[in-house]
Amino acid sequence: MNDLSDIAHLVELSVAPVFLLAGIGALLNVVTARLGRVVDRARNLEERLYAPRSDDEAARIRAELGSLDRRMLLAQRAIFLFSTAALLICLVVASIFIGEFVDLAVPALVAVIFIATMFAMIAGLALFLMEISIATKVLRVRADLFAK
Template sequence: MASPFLPSLAQVAATVELAVAPVFLLAGIGAFLNVCTGRLARIVDRARGLEPRVLASRGSEHDRLRDEARLLDRRMRVCNRAIFLAVLGAVLISLLVILLFVAALSDLDLGTWVALLFIAAMLATGLSFATFLVETRLATAAIRVSEEVLFHEDQRD
C-alpha cells in the first residue's frame, strides 16, 4: 500500500495530466503579455517623443498635442491594468497547478479550492482581455483623422 506522502507513479502521471491544460493556458497568457508589453513600449516611446513637442508648442497646436499626451497617458494606465490582470491570472493558474499536486500528494480533497482558483484565474484573464479591448479602442479613436483635416478647404488657390 502506498503512503499518502509517497504517491505512486500512476498518481503523479494523473496529476501531470490534470496540470497540462492550465500550463498551456500559462503559455497563452505569456503570449498575450508579450503583445501587451509591446504595445505599452510603443505608447511610452510615442509619449516621450511627444513631450518636447508639447512643451515647445503654443495655441491650438499645443492644445491638440496636450490632448494627445493625455490620451497616451490614459492608454498607458489601461495597458498596465491589462498586464496586471493577465499576470494575476497567471499567478492564480500557477497556484492552481501547485494545489493540484498538493492534493495528489496529501490525499486531501481540495476540489472546491481548485475550482475557485480556476474561476478566479479565468475572471482575471477575461478582465485582462476586456481591458486590452478598451486600450485598442482608445488607440483606434486616437488615429482617426479629424473632420477639420478631412474637410479643410485649400486656401492656396
C-alpha cells in the same frame, strides 16, 4: 501516491492549465509591447510640447498626451490582471499536486482558483479592448485631419 501512473495522471491534469499559462504569457507580451510604444510616443510628444509650437498644435499634443495617459493606465491594469491570472494558474497546478501528496480534497479549491483566473482574464481582456479602442479613435481623428 507511490505509483508512477498516479504522478503521470497529475501531470496530465496540469497540462491544460500550463497551456493557458502559455497563452497568458503571449497576452502579456502583446500588452507590454503596446505599453512600451505608448510610453515612447508620450515621451516624444512631451519633448515636442516644450519646443516652440502654435497654440493649436500644443492643444493637439496635450489632447493626445491625455489619451496616451489613459492608454497607459489601461495597459498597466491589464498587465496586472494577466499577471494575476498567471499566478492563479500556477496555484491551480500547485494545488493539484499538493492535494495529492498531502491527501487533501482540493477539487473545490482548484475550481474556485480557476474561476478567479477566468474573471481576471475577462477583466484584463476588457481593459485591453478599451486600450485598443482609444488607440483607434485617435488614429481615426488623425486620418480625418489629413483627408481632403
